[in-house]
Amino acid sequence: MVVGLEVHAQIKSNSKLFSSSSTTFGSSPNSQVSLVDAAMPGMLPVINEFCVKQAIKSGIGLRAEINKYSVFDRKNYFYADLPQGYQISQFKYPIVGKGKVSIDLKDGTSKNIRIVRLHLEQDAGKSLHDQNPSKTYVDLNRSGVALMEIVSEPDISSAEEAGLYISKIRSILMYLDTCDGNMQEGSLRADVNVSVRKPNDKLGTRCEIKNLNSIKFIKQAIDYEAKRQIKIIEDGGEINQNTLLFDTQTGKTKPMRSKEEAHDYRYFPDPDLLPLEIDDDEIKNIKNNILELPDERIERYIAEFGLSKYDASVLTIERSVSDYFDEVIKSNKALQGHAKIVSNWISTELFSLLKKDNLDISTSPVSPKDLGELIILLTTNVISGKIAKEVLTEMFSSKKSAKYIVEKEGLKQMTDSSEIETIIEKILSENQKMVNEYKSGKTKLLSYFVGQVMKETKGKANPKLLNEILFKKLN
Amino acid sequence: MKIDKDTINKIARLSRIKLEDKESEDYIKDLNSILDWVEQLNEVNTHNVEPLSNISSSVLPKRNDISKDSNSSEEILKNAPDKLEGFFAVPKVVE
Structure with missing residues (x-):
């Protein structure tokens, strides 16, 4: 053809x-x-x-x-x-x-x-x-x-x-x-x-x-x-x-x-x-007054942030999206190392919310600075990914900042291992029968216990810590 | 180059001019004599010379990008044989 x-x-x-x-x-x-x-x-x-x-x-x-x-x-x-x-x-x-x-x-x-x-x-x-x-x-x-x-x-x-x-x-x-x-x-x-x-x-x-x-x-x-x-x-x-x-x-x-x-x-x-x-x-x-072209921006994203060529080109197709991404990165130096996460959050989470309300990114209720703040909370383990998604939805409708929502709703991730351990012990003692089944080989039950602990902590337990402690307790 | 009956009919059709047979005969004669006359220019060697389309030595005048509300819709439609709600109405153009 x-x-x-x-x-x-x-x-x-x-x-x-x-x-x-x-x-x-x-x-x-x-x-x-x-x-x-x-x-x-x-x-x-x-x-x-x-x-x-x-x-x-x-x-x-x-x-x-x-x-x-x-x-x-x-x-x-x-x-x-x-x-x-x-x-x-x-x-x-x-x-x-x-x-x-x-x-x-x-x-x-x-x-x-x-x-x-x-x-x-x-x-x-x-x-x-x-x-x-x-x-x-x-x-x-x-x-x-x-x-x-x-x-x-x-x-x-x-x-x-x-x-x-x-x-x-x-x-x-x-x-x-x-x-x-x-x-x-x-x-x-x-x-x-x-x-x-x-x-x-x-x-x-x-x-x-x-x-x-x-x-x-x-x-x-x-x-x-x-x-x-x-x-x-x-x-x-x-x-x-x-x-x-x-x-x-x-x-x-x-x-x-x-x-x-x-x-x-x-x-x-x-x-x-x-x-x-x-x-x-x-x-x-005229040449001197031209700002960055899409190809130059793709090169910059690859060189400065280590994005893949494909990711970089998807991000740069719409200038408004790419400008938004740049603003997020600029809002906090710490985000430079997390460009891939920023890119994913824009192209999946933010886009699906914008699409639902038929909005354009240039009129997004969540500003680049606010999204940056949320991603900082996520990357510093203050909140989990699942909670972060909920916070973003809340930010989208209430236009409040991520920090405010996390404080007010008490959504901070539980990172104290002794605290998590206490809850795990409680869950295990309540489900003695299943613990026995687990020990006799039904290892699939691990995710059930994870789910119970998450439910108890309203999703706030740090998933990595939770898994580690739970695994230790059961074996 | 010679103008024949087919050529004259084609030119007439492209220009949306209706020609009677008698008229085409006259035009063939007229146009051919004009062409014969212009033909003399072929005596000059123009190899490697770009065609000259304008003899003015001035430069193309330009204007700034300012839009002016002409508000002349009524005036524009004044000569239209047929119109409807601000549109020109023309016989259906079938595609």
């Missing part, structure tokens, strides 16, 4: 690429449309400098060449949501050239996916087809919003890799703050090219699946399409090059329009726009 992706990422900016209309999502229809966006005669495009900087920044994040000279072209086609009759895009001279993105596979290895280019272009308006049997409704609010189209080489060889690739692109753009990464709102979407071949054969004919807006659908569509193509070939047929749509209801791809009249976009340089020239200082300036 050979897969290449074209990712369309909306640039995070206040105003559109060539007009001052707002880019806010979800406003009432046609309320953010200037005369330029509506393509009124005589209107001229003026480029948004910030969008250019965002594209350069993204290019640097994709470890790509920045082209100091690029040109805007017109891509001509007729469609109801494209009032100009052409999309301003970049064809021959894109702003960003060859780059590469590294993805971390489950088996611990990494793979580079080569980037062909990144270019700037306008987004089109939005069409609603399903509201009326004979009409299509058009909203031009999105018309003219800046897009970055990021084109990969066909280096991807499975649906899994495609998923990792788009997550990584999303992650990089979100770290750079050049795209909000919101796939549900369409800020990030992809066209996927799929073809199949026997190992070492030349490339097969490809089909393009348009406009996928979730990682799950991208993976489903690729798997379905590859199977469809393999079946055709095995039945002795041939693949026709085609543009497809993915039906999210049925999980199948279907042809979008016949290619009998292949698209003829008649690209030519837009006479309304001069070439875009960027100088070295500007590129340097």
Whole structure:
């Protein structure tokens, strides 16, 4: 299976690429449309400098060449949501050239996916087809919003890799703050090219699946399409090059329009726009202002905290999660040696609580500092892991600190061995019959005694001490 | 390059212009004479010369990223032959 992706990422900016209309999502229809966006005669495009900087920044994040000279072209086609009759895009001279993105596979290895280019272009308006049997409704609010189209080489060889690739692109753009990464709102979407071949054969004919807006659908569509193509070939047929749509209801791809009249976009340089020239200082300036990228953060987590590559990459996919982790570690020096525990507590315990309340980590009721305090209590054996989970749940709902809850509820772990011993003796004397059974070989009963002691101490006995003493007493 | 009947029909279709047969004959003639004239440029050797798309020596003017509330939705929809609740309504685009 050979897969290449074209990712369309909306640039995070206040105003559109060539007009001052707002880019806010979800406003009432046609309320953010200037005369330029509506393509009124005589209107001229003026480029948004910030969008250019965002594209350069993204290019640097994709470890790509920045082209100091690029040109805007017109891509001509007729469609109801494209009032100009052409999309301003970049064809021959894109702003960003060859780059590469590294993805971390489950088996611990990494793979580079080569980037062909990144270019700037306008987004089109939005069409609603399903509201009326004979009409299509058009909203031009999105018309003219800046897009970055990021084109990969066909280096991807499975649906899994495609998923990792788009997550990584999303992650990089979100770290750079050049795209909000919101796939549900369409800020990030992809066209996927799929073809199949026997190992070492030349490339097969490809089909393009348009406009996928979730990682799950991208993976489903690729798997379905590859199977469809393999079946055709095995039945002795041939693949026709085609543009497809993915039906999210049925999980199948279907042809979008016949290619009998292949698209003829008649690209030519837009006479309304001069070439875009960027100088070295500007590129340097943008480069110097880039904070840490996901790959650099992964390296840091491995080097400083000894996390595995896979753990580090899972932790860094979402910038907000990774920032939270950094805050926890920063809150107490002692936590530096317990990075793995911190990472686990964030990705399991905290996440399950957040998920239950449908919250995002950036609005977590438990602050990084408070979680840090809880983990300190755990790692210094003041409380057990089981109690710590209960304390976290309590912190989540009451917003009180871990220390306060532990004090107030008397949850401190029992670490005094004579105290634990007394309780063990009590439990054993109450269960003399079972002690005899144990001694005659039914050693499974050990866990029963542990359970009884825990019950008696409300889970506060230090499990390690408890096990040691109990074992000594019984043998 | 010569313009023939197929080419003229294709150009007309791409431009969404309806041409009668009589008109296409005229356009074929006109366009061919324009092309013949332009053809003279081929006498110049342009090997290794980048196409010139603009003769202006000024630089691309840029604007700051400030959004302005145009509030022109009414104005924008004024020319629409058909509309509904702020949307343009067009004949169904079937895909």
